Amino acid sequence: MNIVVDTEVKEKECKAQQLGEDYQQLRDDEKMYRLLCETSNSAFIYYNYEEDRVRTLADWAHFFDFAISDIKDLPKLYECVEEQYAILLREGLFIEKQHRERQSFEVRLKENRLYVEVEVNIVYDVFGNPTDKIIRFKDVTKLNAQKDELAYMAYYDMLTGLYNRNYFVRLLGEFLRLADKESHKVAVMFVDFDDFRRVNDGMGLIAGDELVQLFGQYLFDLMSDHVVISHFSTDIYCIAIYDPCGARSVETIYQVIKERLKKPFKLMDGQEVTMTVTVGVAEYPEAAAGTLELINCAEIVMFKAKSRGKDMIQYFDGAILEEFLQTVTIQTKLKEVVFEQNFTMHFQPQYYTKDGKMRGVEALIRWKDSKGDMISPAVFIPIAEKNGTIVPIGNWVIEKSVQTYVEWRSKYHYPLVLSLNVSAVQCKQKDFIDIFLQILKKYDVSPAEIEIEITETILIEDFEHISRRLGKLRKIGARISLDDFGTGFSSLSYLKGLPIDTLKIDKTFVDTLLTDENTKIITESIIYMVKRLGYETIAEGVETEEQFRYLRELGCDIIQGYYLGRPMPAEEISSLLADLTAKV
DSSP: OHHHHHHHHHHHHHHHHHHHHHHHHHHHHHHHHHHHHHTTTEEEEEEETTTTEEEEEESGGGTOSSOOOSGGGGGGGGGGBOGGGHHHHHHHTTGGGGTOSEEEEEEEBSSSOOEEEEEEEEEEOTTSOEEEEEEEEEEOHHHHHHHHHHHHHHHBOTTTSSBOHHHHHHHHHHHHHHHHHHTOOEEEEEEEETTTHHHHHHHOHHHHHHHHHHHHHHHHTTOOSSEEEEEEETTEEEEEEESOOGGGSHHHHHHHHHHHHTSOEEOTTSOEEOOOEEEEEEEETTTOSSHHHHHHHHHHHHHHHHHTTSSSEEEOOHHHHHHHHHHHHHHHHHHHHHHHTOOEEEEEEEEETTTOOEEEEEEEEEEEOTTSOEEOHHHHHHHHHHHSTHHHHHHHHHHHHHHHHHHHHHHHOOOOEEEEEOOHHHHHSTTHHHHHHHHHHHTTOOGGGEEEEEEHHHHHHOHHHHHHHHHHHHHTTOEEEEEEETSSSOOHHHHTTSOOSEEEEOHHHHHTTTTOHHHHHHHHHHHHHHHHHTOEEEEEOOOSHHHHHHHHHHTOOEEESTTTOOOEEHHHHHHHHHHHHHHO
16 A cells, blocks of 8 residues: 555656746746847747637737737838838738748838848648738848948949949940930040149149049939949049930040049149049940940040140041050060061261261161061160160160171271260169160270250250260260250240250251251251350251252351261161272
8 A cells, every 4th residue: 555655746746847847947048038039139029829819929029119919010110111112011921811821021210220031930730721921020220231332342442432344334235225216316425634643642632533533423413314423443444325415425424534534633632633634535336336345445435535735535446446456466576576586777877068078877776577567666665665674675686786787887997976865764764774784894895986866855854864874974975965956845945055066957857958947957056056155967868969068158066967878788788888988
C-alpha cells in the first residue's frame, strides 16, 4: 500500500517539475519574442480569424498614434499614408481575397514622413481557409535615404548637381534613339573655361572648385526636357539639346552663357573672378553616328577653337575632323620615327651680299613617312612640340648636323657657320645647354662655329627665362639668331635687351618687298635700326635677282633663299664645298 502511494507522489512531483520547466520555457520564449519585436524597428498586427481577435505588437507608437483593436479598424491606416499609396495599401492588406500567402510593398506616411515597408503574411488551414494574419510595418526611411544617395551618386555630379558624365552619355543615347524615330537633330555643346589653370594655380584648388560649382549652378537652370547638362570633368561641361531650335537653339544658349560671363563670379572669400569659355558644337547625325563619337567631335572642334584664340564658339565641319585625324596619325608616326630616328637632314646655304661668299648653312629637318609621302616641318613640328617628341627630335638634329658639319670641315677646311633651329620646348629643358655642350665636345666643335636660331614665339612664352638661357649660350661663344622677325609680337624696343647676333627678316616681307610701298618702308627701317644696334641681318626667302639686288642696296648683310640655293641633302652641300675650295 505504501509502495503505491509513494509511486503516485513521485509521479505528481515529476509532472509538477515538468510543468514548471515548460512554464519557464514559455516565459523564456515569450521574453525572446518580445525582445525580437522590440528591437526589430518594426510594428506588428496579429489577427486570428477563428477568434476574430486583433493584437498590435512591438513599437506601434513609432508609426501610428491610434490603436487597432478590431479588424474593422484597418481602414484607418488608409488615411495615414500619402494619397498615391492609398490604393496599394488597401489591396495589400487583404491579399486573402486573392488567396495569396505573402506580399510586401512600400508606402509613405503623411505625418512623420516615414518610408514604411509593409509585409502581409496569411496562414491557411488544410482546407484553404485563412486562420492567421500577420502584418509587419518596418521603418525603411534610412535605407531609402541611402538608396537615394547611391542613386544620386550614380546619376549626378556631387560638386555641381548637374548630371555626371556616365548618366549624361546614357541620356544622350536616348536623345539619339528618339531623334532617329522622329527625324530630328541632336546638338552637343562642349563647354570649357579658358585659362582655368590660372585660377587653380593663382587662387588655389578650393577657389577653382567653387568657380566650377557656381557656373554649374547657373547652367542647372537651363535644363529642361529637351536640354540636359553634365559636369564632364574639372572645368568642362557638356550640353545635349534635342531638336535644337528657337529658345533652345545652340546660338541662343551660347548667348545666354556669354551674357552671364560678362559679370564676375563672386567667391566666398570676397574675390571676384571673370572667366570666358570656348565652345565646340557637333550635331547628330551630321557629325557622328553614336553618342561617344558625337561628344568626341564636339571636343575636337572646341580644341580647334582654342587654337584660334579662345572665347568663341566653333561648329563642326568635315575639314576639322580630317585635320584632327591627320594630327593623330602624325602623332603616332612621330613616336615610331623618334624611336627609329628615321629622319633626314637638308641644309640651305647662306651668302654674304657684298662679296657673294658662302657664309654658312641652316640645318633643316626632313621627314618622309613609310608610304614615301613628304610631311612638311610646318605640320609635324608643332605637333611634336605639343606631345613632347620635339625634345628627342631636336637633340637628334643637333648631333646629326654637327656630325655632318665636322665631316665637311675636316675634308674641305672651309669656314662655315652651322645654324640650328631650337624650339621653345627644347630650349626650356633644364639640361638643354649641357646636352648641347656634350655634343660639341664629342665632335670637337667650338660653340663659336654654331648659330642657334630661335623664333619670336619663344620670347612670348617666357621672355625673362629664355633671355637668360640665350645669354648663357652667348657667353660660351655660340651665336644667337632671331628667326622669322616681323611675324610675332615684333617690337624693335625689346631687341636691345636680347642677347642676339643676327636678325632674320621673314619671307613675308621679302615676298612683297618690290610691290608694296609699306613693306619697303618697314624693311628699310628694320635693316637700318638693326645695323645701328650692331646685329647682322639675314633676308630669307629671296627668290629673284631683283629682290637680291634691292636687299643688297639696303645694306642687308646675308641672303638665304631659292635664288642662291634651295635646301639640299648633305651630299650636295659637299659637292658645293668641293667646287668652292677648288676655286681658291
